[in-house]
Amino acid sequence: MTNALVGLSHSPLIGKNDPAPDVLGRIDAAVEDARAFVREFGPELVVLYAPDHYNGFFYKEMPPFCLATDAHAVGDFGSTAGPLSVDGAAANELARGVLDRGVDLTISARMTVDHGFVQPLEVLFGGIDRVPVVPVFVNGVATPLGPLHRIRALGTALGEAAGALDRRVLFVASGGLSHDPPVPVLDGAPPRVADALIEGHPPTPEQRARGEERVIQAGRDYAAGVATMMPINPAWDNRILDTFESGALSEIDGWTVEEMAAEGGGSAHEVRTWIAAYASLAACSPYRMHSRFYEAVPEWIAGFSVTTALPEGQR
Template sequence: MTAAAVGLSHSPLIGRNDPPPDVRAAVDAAVGEARDFVRAFDPELVVLYAPDHYNGFFYKEMPPFCLATEATAVGDFGSAAGPLPVDTEAARALARGVLDRGVDLTVSARMTVDHGFAQPLEVLFGGIDRVPVVPVFVNGVATPLGPVGRVRALGTAVGEAAAALGRRVLFAGSGGLSHDPPVPVLDGAPPRVADALIEGRPPTPEQRARGEQRVLQAGRDYAAGSGAMIPINPAWDRLVLDTLESGRLADVDGWSVEWMGAEGGGSAHEVRTWIAAFASLAATGEYRMTSRFYRAIPEWIAGFAVAAAEPV
C-alpha cells in the first residue's frame, strides 16, 4: 500500500463572497499545489472524511461517525449533485477492519452528503464522479460531541485497515479550522426548527435558497466587522496545523470539546476530519508535510487551510 494525505478547508461562500484578489490568488495557488500533489500521487482510492451541515444527518439518529457504502450529494450552495462513485467493496472491507480494531462505526448503505464532501472532490479532481471514494462522515457540529481521541482512533483504524487493500490510498480531510458560521442549534430552537433538525425533512427549494442567502449575508456582515460570530483565531489554527505537521497526534487526546469551541468557534470541530485523515496516514508510518497554507478569510467565515503530506 502507498498512502498520502490532504487537508482542505471548504466554504459554501467560495465564489459567492470572495476576499480581495490577492488573497484569492494565494488560495488558488495553494489549492493548485495540492491538486498537483494529488495528480502526481494518482490515487486509486480516496477515503474522504467530512462533516455534514444538517443535510444528511439529523438528531433522530446522530452518530459520531459513519462510513458509506453508497452516497449521494444534495447539491447545496451550488455544489454538484448526484451519486458519488463509492467503492462499495473497499468500503465494506474498511468497515470490517475498523470494527475488528475495536472502534464503533456506523455504516450507511445510502448516505446523503453535502458541500463538505462535494467541494473537495470538485476542487481536487474536477468533479464528484472522477475517482473511487469511501465517504466517512465525522460529526463536527451536532452536540454532544465525543472525545477527540476517538476520532484519532477512528483514523488510525481506517489507516491500518486500508493497508490491507494494497492500493494507492489518499486520505482527505475536509473542514474549516476556526470558524463560527450561523449553524442552527437544537438547544432552545423554536419548535419548527427543532423538528427540522430532528426529523431531517428536506427543505423546499425556496427554503434552501433563503437559508443559503442568510449564510451569504452573514459572511458579508462578518467581513464588514458587524457580525456577532466568534472571531477567527489564527493562533489556534497554527496550533492545529503545527500539531498535524509534527506528527504528535496523540496531543489531540487532551483537547476538550469545550476548549476547542471556545478557541475556534462553533464549527471548529470540523478539524476532526483533518485529525482523522492524518491519523490514517500516520498508521502507515512516519510522514512529512510537503505543503502548508493558511489564511484567515472573514469573507468565507473561516480559518482556511490547505496541506498535503506523504510518507517519509
C-alpha cells in the same frame, strides 16, 4: 502500501463572497499545488473525511462517525448534486477492518452528503464521479460531541485497514479550521426548527434558497465587521497545524470540546476530519508534511488551510 494526504478547508461562500484578488490568488496557488500533488500521487482510492451541516444527518439518529457504501449529494450552495462514485467493495472491506480493530463504526448504505464532501472532490478532481471514493462522515456540529481520542482511534483503524488493500490511497480531510458560522443548534431551538433538526425534513427549493442567502449575507456582514460571530483565530489554527506537522497526534487527546469551541468557534469541531485523516496516514508509518498553507478569510467565515503530507521516505 502507498498513502498520501490532503487537508482542505471548505466554505459554501467560495465563489459567492470572495476576498480581495491578492488573497484569492494566494489561495488559488495553494489549491493548484494540492491538485498537482494529487495528480503526481495518482490515487486509486480516496478516503474522504467530511462533516455534514444538517443535510444528511439529524438528531433522530446522530452517529459520531459513519462510513458510506453508497452516497448521494444534495447540491446545496450550487455544489454538484447526484451520486458519488463510491467504491462499495472497498468501503465494505474498510468497514470490516475498522470493526475488527475494535472501533464501533456506523454504516450507511445510502448516505446523503452536502458541500462538505462535494467541494474537495470538485476542487481536487473536477467532479464527484472522477475517482473511487469511500466517504466517511465525522460529526463536527451536533452536540454532544465525543472525546477526540475516539476520532484518532477511528482514523488509526481505518488507516491500518486501508494499508491492507494494497492500493494507492489518498486520505482527504474537509473542513475547519476556526469558524463560527450561523449553524442552528437544537438546545433552545423553537419547535419548528427543533423538529427539522431531529426529523430532517428536506427544505423546499424556496426554503433552501432563503437559508443559503442568510449564510451569504452573514459572510458579507462578518467581512464588514458588523456580525456577532466569533472572530477567526489564526493563532489557534496554526497551533493545530503545528501539531499535525509535528506528528505528535497523541497531544490531541487532551483537547476538550469546550476549549475548542472557545478558541475556534462553534464549527471548529470540523477539525475532527483532519485528526482522522492524519491518524490514518500515521497508522502504518511516520509521515512528513509536504506543504502547508494558511489564510484567515473573513469573507468565507473561515480560517482556510491546505496541507499535503506523505509517509517519510516516499516521494
